[in-house]
Each structure stands twice: as structure tokens, then as C-alpha cells.
Amino acid sequence: xxxxxxxxxxxxxxxxxxxxxxxxxxxxxxxxxxxxxxxxxxxxxxxxxxxxxxxxxxxxxxxxxxxxxxxxxxxxxxxxxxxxxxxxxxxxxxxxxxxxxxxxxxxxxxxxxxxxxxxxxxxxxxxxxxxxxxxxxxxxxxxxxxxxxxxxxxxxxxxxxxxxxxxxxxxxxxxxxxxxxxxxxxxxxxxxxxxxxxxxxxxxxxxxxxxxxxxxxxxxxxxxxxxxxxxxxxxxxxxxxxxxxxxxxxxxxxxxx
Ligand code: ADP
Numbered sequence: 001x002x003x004x005x006x007x008x009x010x011x012x013x014x015x016x017x018x019x020x021x022x023x024x025x026x027x028x029x030x031x032x033x034x035x036x037x038x039x040x041x042x043x044x045x046x047x048x049x050x051x052x053x054x055x056x057x058x059x060x061x062x063x064x065x066x067x068x069x070x071x072x073x074x075x076x077x078x079x080x081x082x083x084x085x086x087x088x089x090x091x092x093x094x095x096x097x098x099x100x101x102x103x104x105x106x107x108x109x110x111x112x113x114x115x116x117x118x119x120x121x122x123x124x125x126x127x128x129x130x131x132x133x134x135x136x137x138x139x140x141x142x143x144x145x146x147x148x149x150x151x152x153x154x155x156x157x158x159x160x161x162x163x164x165x166x167x168x169x170x171x172x173x174x175x176x177x178x179x180x181x182x183x184x185x186x187x188x189x190x191x192x193x194x195x196x197x198x199x200x201x202x203x204x205x206x207x208x209x210x211x212x213x214x215x216x217x218x219x220x221x222x223x224x225x226x227x228x229x230x231x232x233x234x235x236x237x238x239x240x241x242x243x244x245x246x247x248x249x250x251x252x253x254x255x256x257x
Pocket of ligand 1: 130134135138174176177178179183187188192193194195199200201202203204205206228229
């Protein structure tokens with residue numbers, strides 16, 4: 001009986017997913033088709049720019065959707081390597097900005113000289129985009145998102161079940177509507193969404209959560225209704241190995257040559 005229940009829950013989930021995705025894609029395609037229609041009719045540069053912008057955002061949402069689906073369906077293992085997280089975020093900045101409408105703002109606060117972290121850059125970018133899109137959906141005019149990046153030293157169990165050590169922390173803070181404790185408790189469940197059909201699939205945070213588990217990090221939520229939400233990601237920092245410095249010197253020397 002439990003197996004049957006599980007099966008029916010699975011079918012229900014798949015049904016919800018297919019319905020939600022189909023709606024989403026239809027909406028996005030109609031945004032793009034309307035935009036194209038408008039482009040055919042107008043030469044006004046302001047209208048053209050606005051239309052292109054809207055279409056770009058719709059296409060980007062479509063790309064994020066397929067990303068989420070792939071991550072969910074394949075449960076792909078991460079391709080982790082030591083990366084400079086600051087550099088990865090900086091090179092992704094333009095995409096993140098484009099995810100927000102003009103009346104919302106994105107700020108960065110980045111600690112200098114951070115140690116590297118083991119990440120899969122593609123998945124990391126997709127996680128950031130998920131978080132920024134969630135922030136956008138929770139905010140109104142003059143919404144503000146802050147991406148705060150620093151290194152922290154944690155004692156054991158200070159955060160979730162993380163072992164003591166040094167971590168790179170990425171915080172995405174918004175001043176949006178916040179979550180109720182009930183929503184917060186379920187937010188990382190696959191398919192849990194409070195958004196209208198066609199607006200959300202409930203796969204965003206579960207994807208990010210899955211990634212954090214795979215890289216032996218953690219995800220924490222802090223939210224207050226009417227105040228805003230902070231999602232924090234903790235990545236184990238890469239310890240400098242003895243000999244790293246030497247290699248840096250050697251590389252530097254090579255560059256000079
Ligand atoms: P989706 O965005 O498709 O709904 P997610 O898994 O990303 O799926 O999020 C699940 C739910 O968590 C959202 O529907 C929303 O209720 C809540 N949520 C996530 N991020 C935020 C946020 N920044 N502010 C308020 N609520 C949020």
C-alpha cells in the first residue's frame with residue numbers, strides 16, 4: 001500500500017510538473033511572439049529596446065526552466081573544481097542584472113582575497129540565478145537584492161550539520177514579502193511552490209539544496225514576512241596546500257617572461 005501511495009504521489013508530482021512547465025513555456029513563448037510582432041511594427045528605438053529586453057528575459061526564464069528540469073531529471077553529479085567564487089560571480093553579473101526589471105536594484109558586497117571553493121561553476125551560476133529570480137518574484141517596485149560574499153570560520157554544528165572549518169558564504173538578501181514559517185519549512189521540497197500555475201515549478205530551491213548537499217555545504221533560510229528573505233549558501237573553502245605559494249611564484253615568473 002505504501003508503494004502504491006508513493007507511486008500515486010509520484011504521478012501527481014509528474015502531472016503537476018508537466019502542467020506547470022507546459023503553462024510556463026506557453027507563457028514565455030507568447031511573450032516572445034508578442035515582442036517579435038511589436039518589432040515588426042515599430043521603428044521607435046525606445047520601443048525596440050524595451051521589447052528586446054522583455055524577450056531576452058522570457059528566453060532566459062525558459063533556459064532556467066530547462067536547467068531545473070535537467071538537474072531534477074538527471075540528478076547530475078557536480079563537476080567540482082577549486083574556483084575563485086568572486087570571479088565566477090563577477091562574470092555572471094550581467095546575466096543576474098538582466099533578470100531584474102529596471103525598477104529593482106542589485107548590489108554586491110564582496111570581501112577581498114577570499115580563498116577558493118570547490119564548485120561546479122555552471123551549477124553555481126544556475127543556483128544564483130534561481131535565488132535572484134525568487135527574490136525578484138517576492139519584491140515589488142524598488143526591490144533591492146544584495147549578494148554578499150565572505151569567508152567565515154564555523155565551529156561544529158554552528159550551521160546545520162556542517163563540520164567545523166572555513167567556508168565561503170554566499171548570501172542573497174532581498175527586501176521582498178518574506179515567507180511564513182510554514183512556507184519556509186517546505187521551501188526546499190521539490191514541487192513546493194506558492195506561485196501561480198505557470199509562474200513557478202517548485203524546483204528552484206530544491207535544485208540549489210541538492211547542489212549544496214553534493215558539495216558538502218549547506219543552505220540556510222532566514223525570512224520574515226513583510227521584511228524579506230536571506231538565503232545563505234556555505235561552500236567548504238579550499239585550504240591552501242604547502243607549495244601553492246611556490247607555484248604562484250613560478251606562474252608569476254612565467255607571466256613576466
Ligand atoms: P518556485 O520559485 O518555482 O516557486 P522554489 O523552490 O524556488 O520554487 O521556491 C519555493 C517557494 O519558496 C516559493 O514558491 C516561495 O513561496 C518561497 N520562496 C523562495 N524564495 C523566496 C524569497 N526570496 N522570498 C519569498 N519567498 C520565497
